[in-house]
Amino acid sequence: MVIRRRKSKSICWPESRNQFGSAADPKSSPVRASDADGQYKSxxxxxxxxxxAVEPAPPYSPLYVSPAFEKFGYPLEDWKMDPGIWLRVIHPDDVERVFKKTTASTLSGEDVDYEYRIVDAMGLTHWVRDVGCLIRDDAGNVVCREGVIIxxxxxxIAEQAVSISEERYRNLFENANDIIYVHDLDGNYLSINRAAERVFGYGREEALSMNMRQLAAPxxxxxxxxxxxKKxxxxxxxxxEMDCIAKGGKRVTVEINSCPIFQDGKPIAVQGxxxxxxxxxxxxxxxxxxxQQYRDLFENANDLIYTHDLKGVFTSLNRAGERITGYTRGEAMNMEISEVVAPEYLEFARELTRRKLDGERLASYELEIISKDGRRVMLELSTRLVYQNEKPVGVQGIGRDITSRRLAEDQLRHNARHDALTNMPNRTEFMEHLEAAVxxxxxxxxYKFGVLFLDLDRFKVVNDSLGHNIGDKLLVGIAKRINSCIRPLDSAARLGGDEFTVLLNNITGPEDATMVAARLQKKLAAPFIFGHYEVFxxxxxxIIVSDDISREAEDFLRDADTAMYGxxxxxxxxxxxxxxDIHIANTDFLKLDLRHPVDRHEAR
Incomplete structure (x- = not known):
């Protein structure tokens, strides 16, 4: 394009050209040059x-600016009349760079294409792209600099957003705790993050020369x-999920989520x-x-293990529980705990559950259940609350069948208070009953009571002549006959040997006691048959009956014994x-009778 200078300090317009690019002949062109200039400017x-269009040298005073410059908030006249306007509108941080590049362009004659910031009249910053070139006259002299600003x-803003997004992605990629990788369709790694280096032990350069097959466990x-x-x-x-082998041979299990990367609709790589x-x-x-260990323990334990919800419905029962209760697991799952707990223990069991829910720590306790066949089973129970999401949802219990132990303990207690041969209460048991009566x-x-003290006649003869076996049978037979002669509210005991006692409760006086004694005498007089032996x-x-005189239990037993000897x-x-009175007289006589040997030093 040939440029000619119109006049000093005016914009240099391109000379009019025809559609083929050659200069138009003013004489032959139907449109005059001035009209073409006006059309171009418009x-x-x-x-x-x-x-x-600006002066070619600093401060680059404007020769022409298009009306669009007013978008920066400065009137068009300011752009035309103010020679230093560029220094005011270019961002302070960009002024030096822009002027240096512009000066260098003037010296070299090269075009410029750079980006910088303009601050508008409101103080807002605009990014612009400036593309300019030097305009010369026919003699080659620089007459101005023309350009376009976009x-x-x-x-x-979009580039900054992309940059921020890319930086965030890079940070996410590099700082993620999970492994992030890309490999091609053959499994060759194209990129990995630091987590991959940490987990597998391979440096980035090492990994990028590896194939996924080298990491996968065989x-x-x-x-x-x-x-x-497939993907x-x-x-x-x-x-x-798959296992990988890290650099040192360590086996690493990874959970993988991966998908293909597409380009032009075709998969080119895999990201995971x-x-x-x-x-x-x-x-x-x-x-x-x-x-599994818990299941084994649960199923193979000798103790009953169960759970029930807060309504008392069974939710689990082990094999020992089936054996102890007699109910199958399926049957138990449709039952409430109230259906197996003995009625007299039911409220006790409910109260313990309430106390547990209130946070009270409870020790183990004993409770009786009734099995499917009606058998009573005593359990020693230890229970705890079952929680879900920090809220109690049920109760777990471990119960040990202590029925046999309890029976053994009861038997021991019974034996300690009963005669082994006759199963009658012994002296200890009898004295407790007597103390209660006193x-x-x-x-x-x-309230009156009476005590009978019995001593068998000729028992030693039976023992010596017929043997201890018959003697023992006789004692058992006598015990049965004594029990048959007294009421349920009375009690009888064997003190030892051939001595028995009877406590008669709620009698009116000595007549009642002598009546029972007569009944006993009659009952005992009947012969006892032991095989070929008939024993009489x-x-x-x-007999002693309570009266107004204060006595203790031992006194009553002693006085009954005294009466028996009488x-x-x-x-x-x-x-x-x-x-x-007779007892006092006899005692005084005994004391007198004993005094003479003492006086004669004959007592031993």
Whole structure:
């Protein structure tokens, strides 16, 4: 394009050309040159870009600016009349750079194409792209600099957003805890992040020269290849777990989510995220082992183990529970705990559950259940609350069948208080009953009781002549006959040897006691048949009845014994009621009788 200078300090317009690019002949052209200049000027002034022409040397005073320059908030006249306007509108941080490049362009004659910022009249910053060139006259002299300015603010904002996004992606990529990788369709790694380096132990350069087959554990290689082929074929994301071998030979389990990368609709690579789940898998295996151990313990325990919800419905029962309760697991799952707990223990069991829910720590306790066949089973129970999401949802219990132990304990207690031969209460048991009667008589003046002391006649003869076996049978037979002669509220005991006692409760006086004694004498007089032997026996009976005189239990037993000896002195099969006056007289006589040997130093 040939440029000619129109006049000093005026814009240099291109000379009019015809459609073939040659200069138009003013004489032959139907459109005059001045008209072409006007059309050209009108064309550029209506474009959204900014056109300018400035002096070729600093301060680059404007020769022409298009009306679009007013978008920066400065009137067009300011651009035309203010020679230093460029220094005011170019961002302070960009002024030096712009002027240096412009000066260098003037010296070299090269075109300029650079980006910088303009600050508008409101103080807002605009990014612009400035493309300019030097304009020369026919003699080659530089007459001005012309250019076009394009507002690229939106592009810059977009680029910054992309840059920020890319930086965020890079940070995410590099700082992610999970492995992020890209490999081509053959499995050759194209990129990995730092997590991959950390987990597998390979540096980035090492990894980028490796194939996925080199990482996959041998037994999982086929799986990896199948998954790769599937995702490439289907174009979908795949998720799976596989074991990899790290640099030092360590086995690493990863959970992989990967998908193909497409270009022009065709898969070109695979991008994936892999999470190291080695520790999680170990924990899962440990949990499985623990659960299996718990199941084994649960099923094979000798103790009953069960759970029930807060409504009392069974939710689990082990084999020992089936054996102890008699109910199958299926039957128990449709039952409430109230259906197996013995009625007298039911409220106790409910109260314990309420206390547990209130946070009270309870020790083990005993509770009786009724099995399917009606058998009573005593359990020693230890229970705890079962929680879900930190809320109690049920109760777990472990119950030990202590029925046999309890029976043994009861038997021991029974044996400690009963005669082994006759199963009658022994002296200890009898004295407790007698002490209770004495205590009651002291509180209730209308209450009377009596004590009978029996000693068998000729029992030693039976033992010596017929043997201890017959003697023992005789004692058992006598015990049965004594029990048959008394009421349920009375009690009888064997003190030892051939001595028995009877406690008669709620009697009116000595007459009631002597009546029972007579009944006993009659009952004992009947012969006892032991095989070929017919054995006859009788008993001497001493009687004492409570009265206004204060005595203790031992006193009553002693006085009944005294009365029994009095009866023996009068013959066999006799009974005698204790008489205090006679007892005192006999005691005084005994004391007198003993005094003479003492005086003669004959006592031993």
């Amino acid at each position: 064309f550029i002034e209506n474009l959204p870009v900014l056109f300018y 507002d690229i603010t939106d592009r810059k 037994e999982h290689l086929t799986l990896a290849q199948l998954k790769l082929a 490439v074929h289907d174009g979908r994301q795949t998720s799976y 995220i892999a999470r190291d789940i080695t520790e999680r898998k170990k924990a899962e295996e440990a949990l499985k082992t623990s659960e 205590m009651r008589s002291k509180i209730d003046p209308d 026996t009788s008993a001497s009976i001493g 009866a023996k002195q009068t013959g066999k099969a006799r009974c005698e009621v204790f008489d205090r």
